[in-house]
Each structure stands twice: as C-alpha cells, then as structure tokens.
Amino acid sequence: MDNPVGIFDSGVGGLTVMQEIIKQLPYENLIYFGDTARVPYGPRPLEEVRGFVFEIINYLVEREVKLVVVACNTATAAGLIEAQAHFDVPVVGVIEPSARGAVQATRDRRVGVIGTVGTINSGAYSKAIRALDAGVTVYSAHCPKFVEIVEKGMISDANFLRPKTYNLAKTYLTPLLRVEIDSLILGCTHYPLLKG
Numbered sequence: 001m002d003n004p005v006g007i008f009d010s011g012v013g014g015l016t017v018m019q020e021i022i023k024q025l026p027y028e029n030l031i032y033f034g035d036t037a038r039v040p041y042g043p044r045p046l047e048e049v050r051g052f053v054f055e056i057i058n059y060l061v062e063r064e065v066k067l068v069v070v071a072c073n074t075a076t077a078a079g080l081i082e083a084q085a086h087f088d089v090p091v092v093g094v095i096e097p098s099a100r101g102a103v104q105a106t107r108d109r110r111v112g113v114i115g116t117v118g119t120i121n122s123g124a125y126s127k128a129i130r131a132l133d134a135g136v137t138v139y140s141a142h143c144p145k146f147v148e149i150v151e152k153g154m155i156s157d158a159n160f161l162r163p164k165t166y167n168l169a170k171t172y173l174t175p176l177l178r179v180e181i182d183s184l185i186l187g188c189t190h191y192p193l194l195k196g
C-alpha cells in the first residue's frame with residue numbers, strides 16, 4: 001500500500017499487465033502511464049525508445065512511486081537494464097518473466113515468440129530463454145499490425161471473424177506452426193487483447 005506502483009506502456013497494452021497486478025495485489029495504489037502520443041514504439045530505434053523509458057520513469061519517480069513496472073516488451077528490450085542501473089527505485093520488466101513461463105510450459109523445447117519489430121530484432125527473448133535453458137529452440141516473428149488493431153479498439157471477438165484480420169493472423173502465425181512450436185509467447189503487452 002502507501003506509495004503507488006508506476007506502470008507504463010506505449011498505449012493501452014500495458015493495461016493487460018495492470019489487470020494482473022490488480023488481481024494479485026488488489027490493495028496497491030497504481031499509476032498507469034500510456035504514451036499514446038508516441039505509440040507505436042515497435043518500429044522506432046531502440047535508442048529512441050530508451051529515451052522515452054527514462055522520461056516516463058522520471059515522471060513516475062516525481063510522483064513518488066515505490067516500484068516501476070515496464071509493462072511493454074519493446075521498452076523492456078530497449079532500456080530495462082539501463083533504467084535499473086540509473087534509478088534508485090526498483091524497475092521490473094516483462095521479458096524475463098514471460099521467458100520463464102515459456103520454459104516451464106514447453107514440452108518439446110520449441111518456443112515461438114511474437115512481438116514488435118523492436119523486441120524481436122533486439123534478440124532479448126532468445127537471450128532470456130537460452131539463459132534459462134540452452135536446449136530450447138526459439139522461433140520468432142514480428143507482427144507490427146497487431147498493435148494498430150488494438151490501439152484502434154478493434155478487439156471484439158467479432159473482429160476475428162473478419163477475413164482481413166483472420167488472414168493477417170494466419171500470415172503471421174503460419175510459419176511458427178509449420179516449425180511445430182508447442183508454446184507461444186505473446187511478447188507484446190497489446191497481444192493478450194487479441195488472444196481470441
């Protein structure tokens with residue numbers, strides 16, 4: 001309780017993380033920052049996103065947060081380590097916990113990861129998974145248009161019946177199915193809203 005926990009993302013995606021935090025820590029005060037002025041982060045250079053990470057954490061620290069949750073995979077890949085080294089307040093990200101979940105879930109040690117261009121190209125997921133279990137093979141794909149769909153609010157179940165959306169998902173995911181992954185990391189906090 002007492003001081004708030006600060007949570008941020010490029011937009012609405014981090015609300016999926018906040019929802020879980022509310023479930024597990026219902027009595028905490030929370031501040032959510034959605035950087036909708038600059039969404040999407042995915043296509044931007046990691047250095048630029050790192051700058052946003054520092055700006056937003058400064059903003060949250062001014063509001064006396066006791067902990068910062070980087071509820072964005074792209075921001076985690078771009079600046080978590082640097083932010084942890086720079087700020088006195090504890091800063092946690094989303095990549096390592098998801099990697100741990102996938103390593104526990106996979107039976108055949110074939111894990112798929114989908115995320116933004118920034119997250120996937122950073123190699124942060126492969127690195128995190130291999131650090132936990134070097135025997136896991138990681139197959140990744142970026143799905144940039146998914147963030148657009150979520151930010152536009154096109155997330156009702158009916159949306160998935162639209163051939164256009166269905167075909168987009170098929171294009172992104174078929175290569176991962178072909179290589180027979182048995183677990184898939186939704187490596188962008190916007191994606192759980194498209195789980196259906």
Ligand code: DGL
Nearest residue numbers: 040041042073074188189
């Ligand atoms: N929700 C974010 C993530 O987890 C970023 C999406 C974006 O802004 O491109 O990567």
